[in-house]
Amino acid sequence: MTPVRRGQWQTASDVLMRVSRQPGITRAAVARELRLSTSSATEVTARLRDVRLLTEAPAPSQGRGRPTTVLRAHPKGPVALGLDLRQGSWRSAVVALDGSFVEQQSRRHRSRRSQVVLSNLQKEVERAHRQYGARLRVVSLAAPGTIRDNRLMQAPTLDWAELDLETVTARTGIPLLAGNDATLSGVAEARTGAAAGAGTALHLIVEVGLGGTLIIDGVPAQGASGAGGEYGHVPFGDRTRFCPCGARGCWDLDIDGRALARHLKEAAPDDPYAYAEAVLRRTDRAAARAVAKVVTALGTGIAGLVNAHDPDVVTLGGLAIPLRAAAETSFEQAYLAGLMTFHRSTPPPVLSATHQPDGPLRGAAALALDHLTSEPSIATWAASQ
Amino acid sequence: MTPVRRGQWQTASDVLMRVSRQPGITRAAVARELRLSTSSATEVTARLRDVRLLTEAPAPSQGRGRPTTVLRAHPKGPVALGLDLRQGSWRSAVVALDGSFVEQQSRRHRSRRSQVVLSNLQKEVERAHRQYGARLRVVSLAAPGTIRDNRLMQAPTLDWAELDLETVTARTGIPLLAGNDATLSGVAEARTGAAAGAGTALHLIVEVGLGGTLIIDGVPAQGASGAGGEYGHVPFGDRTRFCPCGARGCWDLDIDGRALARHLKEAAPDDPYAYAEAVLRRTDRAAARAVAKVVTALGTGIAGLVNAHDPDVVTLGGLAIPLRAAAETSFEQAYLAGLMTFHRSTPPPVLSATHQPDGPLRGAAALALDHLTSEPSIATWAASQ
DNA sequence: CCAATTAAACTCGTCCCACGAGCATAAGGT
DNA sequence: ACCTTATGCTCGTGGGACGAGTTTAATTGG
Numbered sequence: 001m002t003p004v005r006r007g008q009w010q011t012a013s014d015v016l017m018r019v020s021r022q023p024g025i026t027r028a029a030v031a032r033e034l035r036l037s038t039s040s041a042t043e044v045t046a047r048l049r050d051v052r053l054l055t056e057a058p059a060p061s062q063g064r065g066r067p068t069t070v071l072r073a074h075p076k077g078p079v080a081l082g083l084d085l086r087q088g089s090w091r092s093a094v095v096a097l098d099g100s101f102v103e104q105q106s107r108r109h110r111s112r113r114s115q116v117v118l119s120n121l122q123k124e125v126e127r128a129h130r131q132y133g134a135r136l137r138v139v140s141l142a143a144p145g146t147i148r149d150n151r152l153m154q155a156p157t158l159d160w161a162e163l164d165l166e167t168v169t170a171r172t173g174i175p176l177l178a179g180n181d182a183t184l185s186g187v188a189e190a191r192t193g194a195a196a197g198a199g200t201a202l203h204l205i206v207e208v209g210l211g212g213t214l215i216i217d218g219v220p221a222q223g224a225s226g227a228g229g230e231y232g233h234v235p236f237g238d239r240t241r242f243c244p245c246g247a248r249g250c251w252d253l254d255i256d257g258r259a260l261a262r263h264l265k266e267a268a269p270d271d272p273y274a275y276a277e278a279v280l281r282r283t284d285r286a287a288a289r290a291v292a293k294v295v296t297a298l299g300t301g302i303a304g305l306v307n308a309h310d311p312d313v314v315t316l317g318g319l320a321i322p323l324r325a326a327a328e329t330s331f332e333q334a335y336l337a338g339l340m341t342f343h344r345s346t347p348p349p350v351l352s353a354t355h356q357p358d359g360p361l362r363g364a365a366a367l368a369l370d371h372l373t374s375e376p377s378i379a380t381w382a383a384s385q
Numbered sequence: 386m387t388p389v390r391r392g393q394w395q396t397a398s399d400v401l402m403r404v405s406r407q408p409g410i411t412r413a414a415v416a417r418e419l420r421l422s423t424s425s426a427t428e429v430t431a432r433l434r435d436v437r438l439l440t441e442a443p444a445p446s447q448g449r450g451r452p453t454t455v456l457r458a459h460p461k462g463p464v465a466l467g468l469d470l471r472q473g474s475w476r477s478a479v480v481a482l483d484g485s486f487v488e489q490q491s492r493r494h495r496s497r498r499s500q501v502v503l504s505n506l507q508k509e510v511e512r513a514h515r516q517y518g519a520r521l522r523v524v525s526l527a528a529p530g531t532i533r534d535n536r537l538m539q540a541p542t543l544d545w546a547e548l549d550l551e552t553v554t555a556r557t558g559i560p561l562l563a564g565n566d567a568t569l570s571g572v573a574e575a576r577t578g579a580a581a582g583a584g585t586a587l588h589l590i591v592e593v594g595l596g597g598t599l600i601i602d603g604v605p606a607q608g609a610s611g612a613g614g615e616y617g618h619v620p621f622g623d624r625t626r627f628c629p630c631g632a633r634g635c636w637d638l639d640i641d642g643r644a645l646a647r648h649l650k651e652a653a654p655d656d657p658y659a660y661a662e663a664v665l666r667r668t669d670r671a672a673a674r675a676v677a678k679v680v681t682a683l684g685t686g687i688a689g690l691v692n693a694h695d696p697d698v699v700t701l702g703g704l705a706i707p708l709r710a711a712a713e714t715s716f717e718q719a720y721l722a723g724l725m726t727f728h729r730s731t732p733p734p735v736l737s738a739t740h741q742p743d744g745p746l747r748g749a750a751a752l753a754l755d756h757l758t759s760e761p762s763i764a765t766w767a768a769s770q
Numbered sequence: 771c772c773a774a775t776t777a778a779a780c781t782c783g784t785c786c787c788a789c790g791a792g793c794a795t796a797a798g799g800t
Numbered sequence: 801a802c803c804t805t806a807t808g809c810t811c812g813t814g815g816g817a818c819g820a821g822t823t824t825a826a827t828t829g830g
Contacts, residue, residue: 005788006420007392008816028778035391037818042780044816064827065777146727153727200608216606221599223585223695224733233692233725235621235685246726247688300620300634307618307632310608340618341631342531342538348609390817393787413807422789427809429787450806451796773830780823787816794809800802 004379011036011044012382013375016053016097019071020369021191021218023099026059028068045071051385052076053097053378073097076135078381080368081128083121083141083168084181084361087157090117091358092124094132095365097372104361114160121168129172134384137377139169140177140368142184142360144207148225150178156244157208177367182211182317183220183229184367185359189315190215191366193359194351198312202305203353204231205317206298208272209252214309218366236301254297256319263290273319280322288327295327296334303338306348317353324350389764396421396429397767398760401438401482404456405754406576406603408484411444413453430456436770437461438482438763458482461520463766465753466513468506468526468553469566469746472542475502476743477509479517480750482757489746499545506553514557519769522762524554525562525753527569527745529592533610535563541629542593562752567596567702568605568614569752570744574700575600576751578744579736583697587690588738589616590702591683593657594637599694603751621686639682641704648675658704665707673712680712681719688723691733702738709735 011034018030031041048054054077056069073096084091093104109117121141129136143165145155152163169176186195186203195201195215204212210232214221222228232252233245243250253259257272260279264286269275279287302314316324324331331350339347355362371377396419403415416426433439439462441454458481469476478489494502506526514521528550530540537548554561571580571588580586580600589597595617599606607613617637618630628635638644642657645664649671654660664672687699701709709716716735724732740747756762 005815007395007788010392010395011817031778038778039780039782039819040817041778043818047816061826063777064775066779066823066825068778146725148727198609200606200613214606216601221585221601221606221694224583224697225695227727228585228693228695230692230695230725234619234689235723236619239685245692246729247692247723249685300624303632304619307615307630308613309606310610310613310615312609338620338632340531340615342533342612344631390786392817396788416807423806423808424790424810425788426807428789432787446797448806449796449798449804451794451808453807771830773828775828776826778824778826781821783820784818785816787814789813791812792810795807797804797806799804 004376004383009375009379009382011040012048012053013373013378015044015048015071016373016378017370019054019073019098020366020373021099024070026068026070027056030071049074051382053078053381071098073100078137078372078377079132079135080365080372081125081136081139081174082361082364082368083124083139084358084364085117085121085141085143086181086360087144088112090121091361092128093361093365094128094136095368097369099365099369101365112158114158114163118163118165118167122171125169125172125174129174136172136174137381138175138177138368138371140179140364140371141165141168142179142181142364144181146227146230147178147180148227150176150226152178153227154245175371177364177371179220179222179226179364179367180211180213180229181360183213183222184361184363185317185353185355186213186215186229186315187218187220187363187366188355188359189317189353190218192362193354194315195313200309200311202302202309202311202314202348203317204302204305204314204320205353206255206319206323208256210255210320214311231301231305234301236297236304251297251301255294255301255323259294259297260287260290263293276319276323280326291323292327292330295323295330298323299331299334300338302350303335306343307338307340310343311348313348314350315353316350317356317359321352389761389768394760394764394767396425397433397438398758398763400429400433400456401758401763402755404439404458404483405751405758406484409455411453411455412441415456434459436767438463438766456483458485463522463757463762464517464520465750465757466510466521466524467746467749467753468509468524469743469749470502470506470526470528471566471745472529473497475506476746477513478746478750479513479521480753482754484750484754486750497543499543499548503548503550503552507556510554510557510559514559521557521559522766523560523562523753523756525564525749525756526550526553527564527566527749529566531612531615532563532565533612535561535611537563538612539630560756562749562756564605564607564611564749564752565596565598565614566745568598568607569746569748570702570738570740571598571600571614571700572603572605572748572751573740573744574702574738575603577747578739579700580698585694585696587687587694587696587699587733588702589687589690589699589705590738591640591704591708593641595640595705599696616686616690619686621682621689636682636686640679640686640708644679644682645672645675648678661704661708665711676708677712677715680708680715683708684716684719685723687735688720691728692723692725695728696733698733699735700738701735702741702744706737 213229235249236251239249257276598614620634621636624634642661
């Protein structure tokens, strides 16, 4: 592989990044955003067409003047495979440079044994590899657990032991980007969802336990080994309560179905998610009180994290949305009361996530596209054309 | 001003960034790190000499081969003014591109009225502006309070109302970068201190209250408006206790001199910092118990933040250092107990900050140098030579 | 229906940076 | 002295970004 001249594909990479982040963007719009002269825009798009990275289609005319073109992924350009591993099922999508899903599918797990599930994912990677050949450049995987250097450290909902995820791509040699599902759904919100345009966004999702992520300029703060974002295990709760994670007083324990059961003096549920949904459907006062307590803990914690991070916006996913909706005023009170005074005049809005079920897949796709549109990746691709 | 050709000074900017981050680096080392050919290195350094950004001095020979040169700031190159505003005094330093302090001074406040103090800072800016003329490119200011868009929102130790800091540079028109002192001392640690080389670092400092910052790849997470890092106001503490910040249960209240006084059942001290120092000098068991309680709260909270952010390293500043030293085992127990299980095999080290008194000034200088060595800034300078 | 207007694409020539190849230089080692 | 080694210097080439000028394709208005 010949070494690449520095800066050679820098502008091309910038252009592709815009295309991937704003699907349907026109050549003229990209040139304006990057402050490219029209001659440079002509030249760079020609080069990108030549190496099968882009195609152009006539754009609907917008008033006077010569019409511009919409930039789209080349039909023979590079693609990424996004995978979303969930408790009962998994999904996959082949994504082109402009963020379009070339194909996607969804399957239920037949067996939940880690061996079986991983081998199914591996088969999907190999199928895509056969179908797309060298066009397949990267695989991005969302998984419901703590991830550290492409290893799944703990996955409470799947009840799996520590696991190396790179087996999924090992035989094909394609680079793998594995990430926590909550982190990736946060990325999706920050890129194209409720937090679009935010410089700093905080995303929190309640399912079994609480996950989340801090996203700065579209990039998640993943920490030293990718395990960042475990906001559920911050000691906002009762210090005498032990958490399965090993720590005490975790916020987690005050938010999800297990907390509702405790407040209702019922037995700890096997499926805290379904239990929480059932409690939300109840109309009795005891249930309402339990929900209000949980929502207060949620609002207080969010306020604390707002103090810590000063985000532009907070987005909520999973059970956090119906929980808040069920006790709107409790939430509002707890949130405002927990903020530092100077935040109260314009508190960061707390919005519902817009990507909901396909957030992790969208986020995985977004990070895969970051990889695809990086300068080294573009240069390598161009050299091979 | 002529528009700058894109990428024109990219490599030059990369070189200067290395020089500013690793003072005393040689030309050959820079070329290796950037994978520059020797011809490119020759060319880029020549260009940088021509526009008065660098000079070269013979480097001490390191074994065989032709000796290389040390890259230094040009004696007539651009400089930044760093300012560190503190409770009882302020400091200033003129910093050259290679991070060297060209001059520095320290003064006590005669009056602590905000008008007087700001006017003194303004005079110092104007003095530097007269002395260095167009060489002075940016002013960076560290201040002990919450800062938002170059406005000081609240400064508890100074007891000032909301204040516009840009008055300090207004008459000279030089860009101002204002930041919280704890944030900036964290930057200093992450760049050249105890957290050097860390991808993700968490810095916490106890003085009156607790401040801190999360630093990712040397860049502090400052949030939407620069107020990020208020870890003291996260609800790790007793929810019934009210904090002057407006929230309740702030971690703050469990850590500093006020907490010690509460545990010792003494009156709330006027100067919590001095009070804490006095308690640390005491040898009675009541004092030791109070310190242990505070240190436990510190360790537990740090563990929670480690769960949330997964840093490579945690650095402590201010009173946190002697507090921990006074109850080492309490700290270690609380820290380990608060971590998620998978962190316990290799918990992030908790180190004492190495920059201590001049952390904020060093951090302010570091961010100022980032500004100076940015490509646009270099290009602008070069165009004016 | 045919200019006039407008926005954007295209062409050409220039500038300048990065780099490979080859040579020169200054140390240490034998 | 002469070799080895690491580095700096010179020269020629290639390529991307861009300014100036031209062309093209739409809307607008008579």
